[in-house]
Amino acid sequence: MATKKYKVIFQPSGSRGLVDEGKTVRDAAQALGVDIESVCGGKRTCGKCKVKIQEGFFEKFDIDSKMDHLTPLEPEEKKKIKPQELEDNYRLACTAKVKGDILVFVPEESRGGGQVVRKAATDIKIENNPAIRKYYVELPPPTLHDPEGDLERLFKELQKAHFLSDLTMDYVVLKDLPTVLRKDKFKVTVTVWENEFGKKEVIKVESGLSTRRVGLAVDIGTTTVVGYLTDLSTGKVISVDSMMNPQVQYGEDVMARISYAMSNPDGQEKMHKAIIEGLNKIIRVATEEANLTPDDVLGMVVVGNTCMHHLFLNINPIPVGKAPFPPACHHSVYVKARDLKLVTSPAAWVYVLPNEAGFVGADNMGVVIALEQYKHPEIVLAIDIGTNGEIDFGNNRKMFSTSCATGPAFEGAHIKYGMRAAPGAIEHLKVDPVTYEVDFKVIGKAEWHGHAVDADVVARGICGSGIIEAVAELFKAGIVKRNGNFNMDLKEKTSRLRIGDDGLPEFVMVWEKDTSIGKDITVTQHDVRAMQLAKGALYTGSKILMKNFGVKELDKVLLAGAFGSYIDREASMVIGMFPDCDLEKVKAVGNAAGDGARIALVNKEKRKEADVVARQIQYVELTVDPEFQKEFMMSMHFPHMKDSFPHVQHILDKIPKV
């Protein structure tokens, strides 16, 4: 009798597959390339491999019967798992054995390796015009002949000493004013917030002299959340903290989270609370690292795509998921941190950048104000590649934007051996067009495999930038044809090209012996198709925006996003990720969305600019363009069915003719 197999999905990586009955969750993870921490090597002693068994995702997977899908809890597990965690269905991956379909969430602390946070703060030049300033004053104490109230006494002195007028005071500051004034003989430091329209509010009064001004810029990505604790005086980043977006447990991508909100009455609230808790953790960690406290955070700026924007603000995201995808608001939002239960200074404001359109959100406005295409005559194509792809196109005359459903292929997801940018991930590779031999470089090691004196340069999988190079190299070597099919005529010449388990062609990039997963790492026909769809979507979006603008050529390409910083420009143009451009004019700009948040944090005029520009950018809904289907079909070819690419023509010319 054949062994029964069950479906196992791991979150947040999204890896999935069939696993033999009786295998431990840890075995399943290894088989599917999911790295789970295991200090004791499965001896049930370290308790590091805790995972959470999720409920409510599978049809057959209801709450009453959930424990039937795993072997019962064992005594060792009770010792290692806290009672609260037990209630939340935590298990030890090394102990629980598969008896049915399961969905496994690997919490951050149990993840092996750890992701290389590529969303680090870049050095950008920011003009300083902060919304938040501090003023020190010494007040004359009240007397019977001058019994003026505390607020008026303070405002009078601020006017006299600092020429500040038209001030208001947040209630939560007023509440403590009499006490704070009297702590150190009426000597206080007053923090004044001023918005881009000149509205002024006292958001903090501290006893004595205090000069440090700190704010937090936050980029809420679908997958990664990064907080930049920033000195508001200098614009410098003091500390950075990042984490997986805790909403990942409710769905990998935007559409999955919107579905979760649709099918669970408390789904929106749950995801909102998850991101708020996550941000509070970031605030605590980032401030502690800088020897500060959350109370020192005087203001926040947040960017994120429209769905992240809505869930952060606890706004119903469902309309954003259905045509015509209207967001709750385009305009930027000011909200008191306390209304969101964020642990900053109690009167701090949170500023959320405007949304351009349903699928072009505040994160893209961050990109726009960071790149400032709207200020220069050069015609620039800016692509922000995250879990979704957003494109801005134009110059100081006009701007267009759109969103492309690239899928998560560029991030290494839904690619057979795709993985995040973590140690062991192939980030660069070369395929010899004559011998078809492969050399590769993995994250975490300085040398290429072929030149390594160190024998342990082994691969675990392929990350996003690696998969682009892999496809480009296969194309350049003639192994993959222009239409994306493998050229099976070459099967005679190399054993790397073969038919995989699914009956479709695949190419072995790394032989089993050079991996840490005990299996050949391959690029499959499915993987190539996923890349064709993803790059075709970007190319089509770019082309349609160019048509809307009325040009056939572009001056510059800017690649933004965590992934955009590591991409190989030549490889990406060879496969046709975007229209032809001088390679010298293709630039990686890093996490421009996060840069935009930092800019808006320390320059309030930029906030005004963001709202104005957001209304000027014309959003183009690709699917309603009559040429969309045709263009998309042609764009799926490498590099394109018809368009020419003079800047990489010399490379294309060398491709062996089939």
Place this chain on the structure above:
Amino acid sequence: MATKKYKVIFQPSGSRGLVDEGKTVRDAAQALGVDIESVCGGKRTCGKCKVKIQEGFFEKFDIDSKMDHLTPLEPEEKKKIKPQELEDNYRLACTAKVKGDILVFVPEESRGGGQVVRKAATDIKIENNPAIRKYYVELPPPTLHDPEGDLERLFKELQKAHFLSDLTMDYVVLKDLPTVLRKDKFKVTVTVWENEFGKKEVIKVESGLSTRRVGLAVDIGTTTVVGYLTDLSTGKVISVDSMMNPQVQYGEDVMARISYAMSNPDGQEKMHKAIIEGLNKIIRVATEEANLTPDDVLGMVVVGNTCMHHLFLNINPIPVGKAPFPPACHHSVYVKARDLKLVTSPAAWVYVLPNEAGFVGADNMGVVIALEQYKHPEIVLAIDIGTNGEIDFGNNRKMFSTSCATGPAFEGAHIKYGMRAAPGAIEHLKVDPVTYEVDFKVIGKAEWHGHAVDADVVARGICGSGIIEAVAELFKAGIVKRNGNFNMDLKEKTSRLRIGDDGLPEFVMVWEKDTSIGKDITVTQHDVRAMQLAKGALYTGSKILMKNFGVKELDKVLLAGAFGSYIDREASMVIGMFPDCDLEKVKAVGNAAGDGARIALVNKEKRKEADVVARQIQYVELTVDPEFQKEFMMSMHFPHMKDSFPHVQHILDKIPKV
């Protein structure tokens, strides 16, 4: 051996006295004239006489030994008192017996008779210029060719249909906007709040058509809290609810509460929470009575003296209790109801009127904008008599204000047989200047005692307006001399004049047989002294304000406050509560502070006026006036040591010469 006696104090009435050991709390209450509900007549079956034994007030009264001051809990009590109440030291007054000093709080539901709420809404003419308006709109639903966001779609339609521009939206409204818009095909009613400076904010969006606009005006008195649920379209009061200020358990008057805040680290917070809970109860009761819900309350206006203002806003009140008495702020305060945890519509604003000075608070500004002295050339003296006395004096040229420490005598407290304005309280009386016989009228009965066909017109005590008449009548009959001493020469002529238990003179107003308390109701030498101090304070304040203004005569006297409405004008002028004035020009204006709150609720221009006028009124600190001591001494005489009173001279002339 003599029976031991213990000190017993009842709150909120403040009645106190020595009680024999072994008496029940109910016996003690009867002896001290405190009315406790008792349906079963002390048979331990109705459970209506629940009282709370307070802790932490007496030096000898610490928590560990508290139960030693009463006999132990009996089984019947456990049946009638809820577990939570038992924890809070509730006992049955008919069962618990005195074994030591105790402080007894009689909760509202256990109070007999019930106070006549005199703070009922008066009919005042209010110009309508509300801060809150509603607008109905039907939006075109979004399409792929018009995918505009919800907020911008709504604002565009509000501009088009109602010419509304420069709108903002409270975050808590935006949060639910996508859901509300889609409930009934994008047909919604939008509530727009506009402050006195033109700032506009959407504070509510409801699905479909909704026209009712309701707000709440609140007068937080030291003793009584009243809420007027008001129709914002008409300015009409829909329902009124009132209660004892729940802070009474922490101190009878302003100074006692400030002391409580000083001696208890959580005192301020406790008193703040108490008033918020009280107001939430008022909101629930008042809205339920009008078939509405708390969520229908779209805005609030609050008045109260500076201490009530601070405790309502959870501001440290301690500086207000110490010279030079600076308030936290003079300016009016806008605060979101949710920041105070008030159960209104979530985005509703609470507007708190400005404070003039440390002891002339927002309640007095309510009086000022209701009476509008600052608009007319007539020189008006306005006296607001509550637990404190506030005076405004002036006309459209200049205004002065002050606060007088009258003590609570005018409210019947600290008067031997003083009581609140409840059934059985003497409110009017006459003393025959020849026979010295007394006739009286009590609250709750239409006829005077002397003319009653109904035999049960019996007295329980004397309320505030009654005590003024009592003193005036004793003075007019020559029984009390100008200096406040009893004329003991008359002892021969009437047995009513006698020496009391304290060795000082007293006058029997009602013989035991005509009372419900089984004791003679007397006016004592102490009572007369308390009245002299109280009326002397008001007179002195008035005189010093007149001096500041630079006049010796006044055109009009307005008596405000719950008590002010029932006062006998002639009696009050005969004893010299205020300087001479044409009696026809002395008017009771009812609860003008509450009227001011209602006016500010439905007329936002009045809010601006309040802030402007509050800064123009000159606060006069009486105690720093060089003539204060001398004037106060002279003012304690009836009606005054030197001043003349032409308008009541004919009455004064009839007083038998001593």
